[in-house]
Amino acid sequence: MWNGGPKAKFLGLATLICASILSGWALFSVLQSHALEAELLTLPPDDLPAHADIVNFAIAHARPVYASNCAACHGGDMRGRPDKPAPDLTGSSSIYDSSSVVSLEHTIRYGIRSGQSMGRNIADMPAFGLSGQLSSAEIHDVASYVQSLSQPVIDAKSVIRGHEIFENKGVCYDCHNGDGTGNRDYGAPAFNGHWLYGGDLDSIYHSIYYGRHGLCPAWADKLSSLDIIALALTVFEKSHGSNDTVSGSASLLKARAASAAFVTNASVPLHGNN
Ligand code: HEC
Ligand code: HEC
DSSP: OOOOOHHHHHHHHHHHHHHHHHHHHHHHHHHHHHHHHHHHHHSOGGGGGGOHHHHHHHHHHHHHHHHHHTHHHHOTTSSOOTTSOOOOSSSSOOSSOOSSHHHHHHHHHHOBSSSOTTSBOSOOBOOTTTTTSSOHHHHHHHHHHHHHTTSOOSOHHHHHHHHHHHHTTTOTHHHHOTTSOOBTTTTBOOOSSOOSSOSSHHHHHHHHHHOBOOOBOOOTTTSOHHHHHHHHHHHHHHHHHHHOOSOOOHHHHHHHHHHHTTOOOTTSOOSSOO
């Protein structure tokens, strides 16, 4: 027989009640995260941003997955790294369509020039110098023109000659659009100052002379569907939460505020000249 006094009995009872509350709470949390996990996997992806609880769950789930699989190229804060051609994932200026969770999921699942048959691989940046399509002087001029679209350029005559090459001999407009705003179907970037490979004249010259073939791996065989959809929703929230052009419901705004907490290392600078 247990023969403690009333005080000991009370303590024993209190411990029992606390333990029951804690284990009940733990069970509730597990069940709740199972429910959110199921919703994340089954709801139509483009409906997900409207559910703040799912968005918060996805961001928390994606954080360690991102850190171990994506940060090495896209930077700890998702804003790219100056030494890598992987783009800033938080900005409004994306290379491919990032206007929907579905489209982002496609990019992440199958990659870009990844060798995966479903990967995004419509066009490459041709090597105009290596192939002899343009002379070095012509490449210099068209590089000046492309640079002038986002930065003041000193050699105005070179810019005028370059504009002519952009619109005729170089056929640049075909992929990058006549006004240099890019084409997300081809993955041809806009010349708006968010450079993948650097916005100084030498880097631009290099892009045009030797061509470019940026690669994002396919994650379909390396990550679970839960990981991939959580990453897609996180990237969507980061890119649409930060540009403030889309007004949303209260729950969407709350989710965006929570997604800001995802930025852990804001010291990595935006790459390229902005
Ligand atoms: C080895 C480096 C590397 C890793 C690792 C990597 N990426 Fe990428 N990613 C790139 C590059 C480079 C591009 C740009 C490809 C191009 O030039 O078209 C890119 C493009 C993207 C895009 C398209 C962005 C846009 O502007 O349209 C998304 C989305 C993306 N990556 C997400 C991810 C996610 C999520 C992960 C982790 C699961 C990841 N990437 C891991 C290199 C990488
Ligand atoms: C067949 C389509 C196509 C044509 C034609 C084309 N480009 Fe590109 N260009 C691309 C693609 C795709 C990329 C992105 C490559 C990557 O992500 O690695 C690119 C990238 C670039 C870049 C690098 C941009 C950055 O952010 O660093 C420059 C500069 C460029 N192109 C200039 C030109 C010029 C100038 C011409 C005409 C002489 C031209 N391109 C013609 C498809 C094309």
